[in-house]
Amino acid sequence: MKALFTENSENLYLLLAARLQLVRKITVLCLLLCLGLIIANPAIAANLAEDLLKQPATEIKISLGNSANELKFEPDHLEFVPGKRYLLRLTNPSQLKHYFTAKDFADGIWTQKVQAGKVEVKGAIHELELKPGAEAEWVFVPMKQGNYNLHCSIPGHTKAGMKGEIAIAN
Numbered sequence: 001m002k003a004l005f006t007e008n009s010e011n012l013y014l015l016l017a018a019r020l021q022l023v024r025k026i027t028v029l030c031l032l033l034c035l036g037l038i039i040a041n042p043a044i045a046a047n048l049a050e051d052l053l054k055q056p057a058t059e060i061k062i063s064l065g066n067s068a069n070e071l072k073f074e075p076d077h078l079e080f081v082p083g084k085r086y087l088l089r090l091t092n093p094s095q096l097k098h099y100f101t102a103k104d105f106a107d108g109i110w111t112q113k114v115q116a117g118k119v120e121v122k123g124a125i126h127e128l129e130l131k132p133g134a135e136a137e138w139v140f141v142p143m144k145q146g147n148y149n150l151h152c153s154i155p156g157h158t159k160a161g162m163k164g165e166i167a168i169a170n
């Protein structure tokens, strides 16, 4: 009788242990599923984006050409940190038309908006053209780390020195 009882409790113990392991597995699975749902949930993703947009933007200025009509960007090296919000203020103080062309960089960022005059453009932007005296604001969040080339795509301008580098790095 006593032996039977011991054997039974041993079996019971093994059964409980197996159950516990199963419960643990199910719990982990549920947690993973929930996490997946949170990330896939557009409402929660929107909240995360909203938090990001509440970040004050770090303002950085770049001049396309200068008042002496020199063909260069000032500065010709820009650095951004991924996940931060920036306001890039572009000006063209020269008497020539210039481009801000950095297509790979543009692919590596999330553009919130580009504002010029009373017009706000939302969505992806690849290139900006600034006529003499023009100003534009580009608000974005860098996403993809890397070193990117910047140039002005007006014929002859890149060759004359109108080029630069943009780094996205931690």
Ligand SMILES: [Cu+2]
Pocket: 071, 097, 098, 099, 152, 153, 154, 157, 162
């Ligand atoms: Cu140019």
